[in-house]
Amino acid sequence: MRDRLASLTARLVVTAVALVAVVSVLIATATTLAMRSTLLERLDRDVQSSVGRANDHDNDQDSGPRPPLDPRYQGPGTLIANLGNATPRGCVLSEEQRGCKALSTAALDVLARVPQDGGVHSVSLPAFGAYRVKVVGTSDGDLLVTGLPMTSVQETVNSLIGWELLLTLLGTGAAAAAGLLVVRRQLRPLHEVASTAHAVAALPLASGEIDLTERVPAHLTDERTEVGQVGAALNTLLAHVESSLEARHRSEQQVRQFVADASHELRTPLATIAGYTELARRRPDETTVRTALGKVEEESGRMTSLVEDLLLLARLDAGRPPERKPVDLTRLLLEAVSDARVIAPDHRWRLELGDDAVEVPGDGQQLHQVVTNLLTNARKYTPAGTTVTVRAIQRDGMRGFAVHDDGPGFEPELAAHAFERFARGDRARTRGPAAGGAGLGLALVQAIVTAHGGTVALDSRPGDTTVSVELPLTGD
Numbered sequence: 001m002r003d004r005l006a007s008l009t010a011r012l013v014v015t016a017v018a019l020v021a022v023v024s025v026l027i028a029t030a031t032t033l034a035m036r037s038t039l040l041e042r043l044d045r046d047v048q049s050s051v052g053r054a055n056d057h058d059n060d061q062d063s064g065p066r067p068p069l070d071p072r073y074q075g076p077g078t079l080i081a082n083l084g085n086a087t088p089r090g091c092v093l094s095e096e097q098r099g100c101k102a103l104s105t106a107a108l109d110v111l112a113r114v115p116q117d118g119g120v121h122s123v124s125l126p127a128f129g130a131y132r133v134k135v136v137g138t139s140d141g142d143l144l145v146t147g148l149p150m151t152s153v154q155e156t157v158n159s160l161i162g163w164e165l166l167l168t169l170l171g172t173g174a175a176a177a178a179g180l181l182v183v184r185r186q187l188r189p190l191h192e193v194a195s196t197a198h199a200v201a202a203l204p205l206a207s208g209e210i211d212l213t214e215r216v217p218a219h220l221t222d223e224r225t226e227v228g229q230v231g232a233a234l235n236t237l238l239a240h241v242e243s244s245l246e247a248r249h250r251s252e253q254q255v256r257q258f259v260a261d262a263s264h265e266l267r268t269p270l271a272t273i274a275g276y277t278e279l280a281r282r283r284p285d286e287t288t289v290r291t292a293l294g295k296v297e298e299e300s301g302r303m304t305s306l307v308e309d310l311l312l313l314a315r316l317d318a319g320r321p322p323e324r325k326p327v328d329l330t331r332l333l334l335e336a337v338s339d340a341r342v343i344a345p346d347h348r349w350r351l352e353l354g355d356d357a358v359e360v361p362g363d364g365q366q367l368h369q370v371v372t373n374l375l376t377n378a379r380k381y382t383p384a385g386t387t388v389t390v391r392a393i394q395r396d397g398m399r400g401f402a403v404h405d406d407g408p409g410f411e412p413e414l415a416a417h418a419f420e421r422f423a424r425g426d427r428a429r430t431r432g433p434a435a436g437g438a439g440l441g442l443a444l445v446q447a448i449v450t451a452h453g454g455t456v457a458l459d460s461r462p463g464d465t466t467v468s469v470e471l472p473l474t475g476d
Contacts, residue, residue: 008190009184012179013180016175016179017179020171020172021172021175024164024167024171024172025168028161028164028165028167028168031160031164032157032160035156035160036153036157039152039156040150040153043148044132046148047133047147048120048134050075050078050147051136077093077148077149077151078092078146078148079146080092080093080144080146081103081108081111081144081145081146082143082144083108083111084141088108088112089102089108090107090108090111090145091103092128103125103128107125107126107128110123110125110126111133111145114133114135114145115135116137116143118134118136119134120133121134128149129149129150129151130149130150130151130154131147131148132150133145133146192216193230193231196214196215196234197234200214200241214238216231216232216234262306262310266303266307269299269302269303269306270303273295273296273299273300276292276293276295276296277296279292280292309440309444312366312444312447312448313443313444313447316450316451317447320451321451322362322363323362323364323366324361324363325361325362325363325364326361327360327361327363327367328358328359329357329358329359329360329392329399329400329401330353330357331357332368332371333351333353333371333390333401334353336368336371336375337349337351337375339372340375340379340388344379346384347384347386347387347388348385348387348388349388349390350388350389350390351389351390351391352389352391352392353392354394358392358393358394358399359399360399360400360452360473361473362452362471363452366448367452369448370449370469371390373445374441374445374467375388375403376441377441377442378403378407382407383408386407387405388403388404389404389405390402393468395470398454398471398473400454400468400469403466404464406464407463407465408462409462409464409465410458410460415458418458419443419445419446419456419458420443442458445467445469449469449471452471453471453472454469454472456468
């Protein structure tokens with residue numbers, strides 16, 4: 001029973017039926033009280049009339065013992081009593097002609113306690129029941145009591161209560177049936193919304209690519225209604241969940257690809273080291289050992305650089321904030337271009353700096369790696385004689401630099417993925433002198449700049465390639 005009342009339908013129906021029942025009881029109570037008051041007022045008027053008739057009859061009697069009242073002057077059931085100095089007496093007129101049933105001593109004692117204030121009072125007389133009576137004084141100093149039975153009032157009120165009880169029960173039952181029908185019909189859209197939520201809950205969302213196409217129907221998303229607000233909110237939530245699941249799936253795919261690429265990049269130098277170690281073991285002459293040690297050292301350096309880059313990417317992905325200290329970007333660019341001129345004298349290196357020094361908050365070592373990676377890319381992937389221009393940028397709220405070259409530029413299919421990890425122009429899995437680096441240079445650039453709150457952009461076409469880096473002036 002408790003589980004049945006837990007549903008919204010049951011609670012709404014019970015609430016509506018309870019309200020109908022309470023209102024019906026209140027109306028019935030007010031009606032009963034009003035009817036009883038009206039009937040009593042009418043009965044009191046009849047008592048007043050009876051008093052007048054009794055007084056008139058009493059004044060017409062001769063002195064001495066008074067005979068019973070004549071039924072012609074009073075109606076059946078009328079109570080007449082004389083509580084004067086003589087022996088109290090009284091009777092109740094019966095239906096029989098001139099019949100009068102005498103009051104007992106106990107009844108006369110009850111009448112004697114009725115207040116003599118001129119008002120009509122209710123009394124309960126032994127063997128006669130409830131009466132409305134009034135006490136008045138006579139001309140000879142006696143007290144005359146006149147009353148009428150309340151039987152008709154009580155019977156009418158009891159009959160009214162019975163009908164009210166029956167109608168209240170019928171009305172409550174009708175309200176329950178109608179309420180159940182109306183509430184179920186009104187809550188039908190909510191059940192449709194719930195069915196959509198259940199359908200989504202039944203989908204396997206733990207892993208893999210998720211096809212989350214379930215949505216609440218459009219006719220249930222009108223935000224002018226309560227159900228429409230729930231439906232629209234659920235659709236918005238499902239859209240967010242779908243985008244989150246897609247992002248998670250892409251992240252999983254990227255992690256798998258990242259692990260595969262990292263394993264491949266590490267496998268090549270490891271294979272080289274293993275090969276030259278085996279060669280040195282088989283041919284332990286000085287020349288072979290020296291050559292093998294040189295290759296082992298070279299490949300070890302390559303592995304160290306790769307692992308350090310991977311570790312930095314992992315730290316940046318973990319959201320570790322970079323160091324925030326003033327970095328003289330002008331000096332950093334000047335030193336990087338000077339180093340590039342020594343390393344690649346067959347390229348033409350140009351540096352364009354403004355009159356004022358460019359300073360930004362950040363990690364000097366990481367920002368130096370950003371500049372170095374960009375200049376290394378421009379040197380390695382452009383032919384001799386290419387002009388590389390490094391230009392400082394100063395804008396409102398932003399500082400940065402741009403690296404431009406007039407080389408062949410990025411391949412069109414590579415430009416959209418240039419900042420992805422292990423992206424290389426040849427897209428090959430083999431390493432060689434022409435294959436370039438591991439494909440982490442631009443990925444590191446983007447990760448470091450993003451961690452500093454900045455942006456990096458690539459614009460490339462044959463003879464005109466520019467990589468722009470902008471950093472905020474604040475460390476927030």
